[in-house]
Amino acid sequence: MLEAGKSSMTRQGANDKQTSGGGAGRATLRQRLGISDEQFQEMGRVGAMYYQQGNLDKARTIFEGLIEIDPQSVDAHSALGALYTRTQRDADALRHLNRALELDDRQIAAHVNRAEVYLRRQQVEEAVADLKKAIELDPKEQDAGANRARAMVLGIHEALEAKGVM
Amino acid sequence: MFGLGKLVGGALNAIGLGKIAPFISMGISFFTGDFATLATDVMGLMSNIKGLDFLNKVAKFAPLGGFDQLAGGFGELGLKQFLKADGLRDIADKFFKLADTLEDFQASSRKVNDLFDLLLETAQNRESLESVRNSVTYSSYISAV
Numbered sequence: 001m002l003e004a005g006k007s008s009m010t011r012q013g014a015n016d017k018q019t020s021g022g023g024a025g026r027a028t029l030r031q032r033l034g035i036s037d038e039q040f041q042e043m044g045r046v047g048a049m050y051y052q053q054g055n056l057d058k059a060r061t062i063f064e065g066l067i068e069i070d071p072q073s074v075d076a077h078s079a080l081g082a083l084y085t086r087t088q089r090d091a092d093a094l095r096h097l098n099r100a101l102e103l104d105d106r107q108i109a110a111h112v113n114r115a116e117v118y119l120r121r122q123q124v125e126e127a128v129a130d131l132k133k134a135i136e137l138d139p140k141e142q143d144a145g146a147n148r149a150r151a152m153v154l155g156i157h158e159a160l161e162a163k164g165v166m
Numbered sequence: 167m168f169g170l171g172k173l174v175g176g177a178l179n180a181i182g183l184g185k186i187a188p189f190i191s192m193g194i195s196f197f198t199g200d201f202a203t204l205a206t207d208v209m210g211l212m213s214n215i216k217g218l219d220f221l222n223k224v225a226k227f228a229p230l231g232g233f234d235q236l237a238g239g240f241g242e243l244g245l246k247q248f249l250k251a252d253g254l255r256d257i258a259d260k261f262f263k264l265a266d267t268l269e270d271f272q273a274s275s276r277k278v279n280d281l282f283d284l285l286l287e288t289a290q291n292r293e294s295l296e297s298v299r300n301s302v303t304y305s306s307y308i309s310a311v
Binding site: 029032033034035039041043044045046047048051052058061062064065066067068069074075078079082083085086100107108109110112113116118119120121122123124125127128131132135141142144145147148150151152153154155156157158159160162163165166 | 178186187189190191192193194195196197199201204205207208209210211212214215216219220221223224225227228229230231232233234253254257260261264277278280281282284285288
C-alpha cells in the first residue's frame with residue numbers, strides 16, 4: 001500500500017474499503033498515483049472553471065473522475081452535488097450532498113445546495129434547517145454560498161408574507 | 167426590517183436567483199406543517215441578517231464548495247505550470263499504466279480515463295489555458311446593487 005498523504009480535504013483510513021481499488025484496506029487511487037492536496041485541488045479548479053463557463057458536461061467529467069480517484073473527497077462530492085443541483089438532477093444531487101455532509105457537516109455549499117433541492121421538493125422545514133446551518137457557519141457574511149442562503153431566506157419570507165403567514 | 171419591504175419584491179430576480187423563486191412559492195403553497203413554527207424559524211434567520219450588504223456577494227450558481235476557493239492551490243502560474251508541464255502528464259501516465267495492469271480498476275477506470283483525457287486536452291488547448299488564467303479572477307458571485 002502506498003503511503004497516504006495527509007489531507008485536510010479528505011478523510012482517509014477507515015473508509016478505504018470504498019476506494020476505487022475495490023477491496024477493503026486497499027489504498028485509494030489517489031494514494032496510488034501520489035496526487036498531492038494541491039494537485040487534487042487544481043484539478044478541481046479546472047472543473048470549477050468549466051462550471052463557471054457553463055460547460056457542465058466537462059465539469060461533470062472532472063468531478064466524477066475526482067470522486068473515482070478519491071471517494072472520500074468532501075470537495076469532489078460537494079462539487080458534483082452542486083452541479084446536479086444546478087441541473088436539477090435532484091436525486092443525484094442529494095446523494096452527493098449527503099455524502100459530503102457525512103464527511104464534513106460544516107460544508108456551507110452542500111447545506112445551501114441541499115436546501116435548494118429540498119425547496120424544489122417542497123420539503124420546506126428541511127430546507128430552512130439547512131439554510132440556518134449555512135448562515136450560522138458564516139456569521140460575517142463573507143461566503144457567497146451562505147449569502148445565497150440568506151437570499152433564499154428572503155425569498156421564503158416573501159412567500160410567507162404573500163400567503164399571509166407573516 | 168432594514169428596508170426589506172422594498173427589497174423582497176422580486177429580490178431573488180434582482181440577484182439572479184429568480185429561478186429559485188417559483189420553487190420557494192410552491193414549497194410554501196404545498197407546505198403541510200406548522201406555519202407558526204416555520205414563521206418563527208424564518209423570522210429568527212431574518213433577525214440574524216445584519217443588513218443588505220451581503221447582496222454584493224451572492225453565489226450566482228449553486229456553489230461548488232472547496233473548488234470554488236482560490237486560496238490553497240498553486241495560484242495562477244502554478245496551475246498553468248501543472249497543466250502544461252510534467253506534473254499532470256506524470257500522474258496521467260501513472261494512471262494509464264495502472265489501468266492496463268490492475269483488473270480491479272476496470273470498473274472505475276473509464277471515468278478516470280475521461281478525467282485525464284480532458285485535463286490533458288485542457289492543457290494542450292491554448293484557449294483553455296487562457297480560460298484557466300482568467301478563472302483566477304472569475305466571478306462566482308454577482309453584484310446585486
